Amino acid sequence: MSDANPSQPFADLTPHAVLDALANVGLHGDGRLMQLNSYENRVFQVALEDGSTVVAKFYRPGRWSDAQILEEHGFALELERAEVPVVAPLVLDTPRTGATLQCLGDPPTLARDGLLRYAVAPRRAGRAPDLDDVDTLTRIGRFIGRMHAVARQGHFHERRPLNVMTLGRAPREWLLQHNRVASSASASWAKASQRALDIAQERFDAMADVRRIRVHGDCHPGNLLWTPQGPHCVDLDDATTAPAVQDLWMLLSGEAFEARRQIAVLLEGYEDFCDFDRRELLLIEPLRTLRMIHHGAWLAERFDDPAFPIAFPWFGSPSYWAEQTQYLLTQIDAMSAP
Structure with a gap:
């Protein structure tokens, strides 16, 4: 992420940067990714080498603190443990020794590398509900x-x-x-x-x-x-x-x-x-x-x-x-x- 241009907080978030970010937490993409609709953050659907598909969310800098994001993650994991069907974040691999990247939380669900902060969740399909029914x-x-x-x-x-x-x-x-x-x-x-x-x-x-x-x-x-x-x-x-x-x-x-x-x-x-x-x-x-x-x-x-x-x-x-x-x-x- 670029410190020099805060009006464009995601300017450096290229496809290669997205794939590298996921690889740094043990999730290796096969090269296929698609940006999803999101204005507040940047969200990508990424196909992994093991055949699964995940959704990576890159948080807008300055909106939430690390503690606020982790509290959101904790709530989602709590709901998941209670078998309430929500899409909760994945637990991330600890980054390699010497890396500037940190994985935060207990369990670790938030990755931070400078201004770049992101979480990854499994892809869950679905359609809009019929609210007239x-x-x-x-x-x-x-x-x-x-x-x-x-x-x-x-x-x-x-x-x-x-x-x-x-x-x-x-x-x-x-x-x-x-x-x-x-x-x-x-x-x-x-x-x-x-x-x-x-x-x-x-x-x-x-x-x-x-x-x-x-x-x-x-x-x-x-x-x-x-x-x-x-x-x-x-x-x-x-x-x-x-x-x-x-x-x-x-x-x-x-x-x-x-x-x-x-x-x-x-x-x-x-x-x-x-x-x-x-x-x-x-x-x-x-x-x-x-x-x-x-x-x-x-x-x-x-x-x-x-x-x-x-x-x-x-x-x-x-x-x-x-x-x-x-x-x-x-x-x-x-x-x-x-």
């Missing part, structure tokens, strides 16, 4: 309930918790302080975002006694893969401490009546394994609001990475921020509804 939703609810039953047995100490400050106020202040909101929309967006976050804080304060647990954190349909055996999840990169509903609301879609039907079906399966406090449903719109604001800051912080303007050419325009302001006004109404 009642049986599929019920089985996903059971899966998340099983995951949360294990999650309740421990705590995160290093991972950033999910709250109005971490996912709302901090990214909002960063955007305004760095003048990343288009000037023509800045005043209206600032006003709407401040009001939306104030209401979200009121909702969270009213639920102060709701249990916070370890959650996947980014449990949308793209991170849930379906097979004939049922669902399994990938990418615990955003694992956090939050109310349980954080792992449910991103699976809802459509009009309000459709979302109510979907959450009822999910909870029917969920409560086969884990109880659920129905008051948490009142946090869905505040959580959606936090995600909107955080997503804008996430894009803005990384827009110097050449991959981002290509993937998100519409981001940052006056019309984008005007649209975001309208979304926030809609969220204010949704959170203010009885």
Whole structure:
């Protein structure tokens, strides 16, 4: 990785560099690799000489500390030991004596070589789940309930918790302080975002006694893969401490009546394994609001990475921020509804 150009953190991550990195931890590729969709990190599918296939994730420098990544890995391994179908990292071979590479963790699951940090997991195939199917939703609810039953047995100490400050106020202040909101929309967006976050804080304060647990954190349909055996999840990169509903609301879609039907079906399966406090449903719109604001800051912080303007050419325009302001006004109404 290049220290000289932090705006291009993966500039030196060539196919040869990927294969060399894996070989350094005892995983020898046969030359076939394919880059997978990921903007935050760089992820590659790599065929190995022994006939197996793995997925290597190279972490964006500066986002997580080693301790935070290892805590995520530990959670995945804990779920795997409990036979919850998640894709957990592989244990890495100790690098050869004298190498600059370190393998961190107990067991070692994170490789570090200068700024380069990476983990490797087995490839697990699957397709997007059919969320219109009642049986599929019920089985996903059971899966998340099983995951949360294990999650309740421990705590995160290093991972950033999910709250109005971490996912709302901090990214909002960063955007305004760095003048990343288009000037023509800045005043209206600032006003709407401040009001939306104030209401979200009121909702969270009213639920102060709701249990916070370890959650996947980014449990949308793209991170849930379906097979004939049922669902399994990938990418615990955003694992956090939050109310349980954080792992449910991103699976809802459509009009309000459709979302109510979907959450009822999910909870029917969920409560086969884990109880659920129905008051948490009142946090869905505040959580959606936090995600909107955080997503804008996430894009803005990384827009110097050449991959981002290509993937998100519409981001940052006056019309984008005007649209975001309208979304926030809609969220204010949704959170203010009885």
